[in-house]
Amino acid sequence: MGCVNGCEFPDDLYFSVENNVWARREDDGSITVGMTSYACSLSGQLVAYTPKKAGKDVAKNKSCATVESGKWVGPAKSPVAGLVVAINDVLASTPGLINDDPYGAGWLVKIRPFDWAADARDLVTGAAASVAFKAKMDAEGFGGC
C-alpha cells in the first residue's frame, strides 16, 4: 500500500493522476472506477452523487459521475473509454461512503472498456503512482489527508 502525506494509494490499482481517480480491472474484464482518497480529502464530505446512466458510453477523461460537496459540484472523469455497465446504487442514499471507503464500497461506476491496453498506458501504479501523487500534492500545496 502506497501512502503519501497520509493518503493511501493501493498497489493493485491503476491511477489517473490528472483526474485523481483510480481504476481496477475485474476478472470479467470490466473496470471499476472511483475517486482517490486524495480527491476525497480535497472535496470534503460528499453529499450527492449522480452517475452516468448504465448503458451509456463514456469517453476517456470525460465525466462518469457528478458529485457534490460543500456546495461544490464537479465531475469525476473516467480514466478509460467504454460502456457504463453498473452504477453504485448504495451511493444514492449514502454518498459519504465515497469518503469513508473510496477504494471499496465507495466505487463510482463499472465500465466495459473499449481498449483497456491503450488506456492503461496513461495510468500509473505502485511506486510510480506514489511519486506522481507526491508531485501533484506538492504543486497543489496539500497538507495531508
Next chain:
Amino acid sequence: MSENMRTWRVIDTGLRRAAENMAINHAILEAHQEGTTPHTLRFLQFLPSALLGYHQSAEQELDLDYCRQHGIEIQRRITGGGAIYFDQAQIGWELYVDKQTLGTADMGQIARRICEAAAAGIRQLGVDAQFRPRNDIEVQGRKISGTGGASDGDSILYQGTLLVEFDVERMLRVLRVAAEKLTGKAIASARERVVNLKDLLGVAPDFLSVKSALTRAFASAFNVSFDEAVDLNDIEVAKFHHALQTMDTPQWVHRVQRPRSEAPILTSLYKCQGGLMRVAVAVDILRNHIKQVWIIGDFFVNPRRMVVDLEAALKDTPAAQLYANVQRFFDAYPAEMLMLTRHDFITAIETALATAEFSVPVISA
C-alpha cells in the same frame, strides 16, 4: 508569471433570464477549462427566478404554483447548494479561475479565499461583512451573500449573490422555508437570518458602486488588475447558444424529480433546564441528510448570533455526522450558555429527526 497573466477580465452580462445566465455559466467554465477564456470576474442580474442547486428537485424545494402565477422562471444551476430566489434587486458575482492560480486544490480553502475577498468588497460599501463557514458572507450573523461553486478539471467557477435589496416575503413564498413551521412569524424569523444592503445602509447603493467595490477587492486579494470586456468572446458565444438549447428546457430544469415526501421538514419542541427550544430540520430522507436546521426558543446564549452560526455550520450535514459536527462547532466557538449545554442542541435536533424513518441510524446515543 508574466504581467499579461496578472490581468483578468471583468465583464457585466447584464439583466437576463435565468436560462441565459446558467448557459453562460456553462459556456465560460467550459471555455476556461479548454484554455480559450481568461480568468474572469463576471457580474450578472436576473429577471425574477427560482434557482435550484444542481442536485435538487423543483417539487421538493419550490412552490411551483406560486412561481407559475407570478412569472418566476425556474432554473437549475450547475453549482451546488440550496435553492434561492433571485430578482433585479440583487447582483450576482462570479469568478472563473484555476486551482493553480489560487495555489490550492482544496475546495474548502478555495471557497474561503474567494468569500473573504468578496466580504472585503462588501465592507467597502460600509457594512461589516464577514465570511462564515462554510459558504456564507454575513453581517452580524445575518446572511447577505450565499455562494457555491462548480469545477471542471483545473478550472473553477465560484459564484455568489449579493442582496442589495430583498423581498423576504416573496422569498418565503417561492421557497419551502421551515421558519413558518416554528412560529407562524415567518417573515420576522427570516429577517433574523437574512439582511440586505438597503436595510443596513438606509439606501440601496447603486450597482456601479457595488461592482466597483467588489472588483477592487478581488484585484487586491489576488494581486491582479482587471480589463473590462463588453461582450463574451466568439467561442463563449457559440458555447452559450449550444448550452441554451439544453438548459432552456423542462428536461434540464426537471432533470431531478423527487417527491416532497422524501424531503419533509421535521420539528421538535424540547424542554430542558435552560429553557425551551423549537427546532425545524429540513431533511433528505433518501440521502440520510440534514439540509438545513432552524432553532428558536426561549433560552440564553451569548453571543445571540451563536444560534444562527450553528445553523450555518450544520447546513448539508449527513445525519449520522450531526453529533460530531455539533461537537466540532462548540469546540471552536466561544459561547456562554445559561443552564444549557451543547447536548441540549443535539438532543433537540435528534428529537426532530426521530420523527422520520431514515434508512440508516441517525441518533447518536
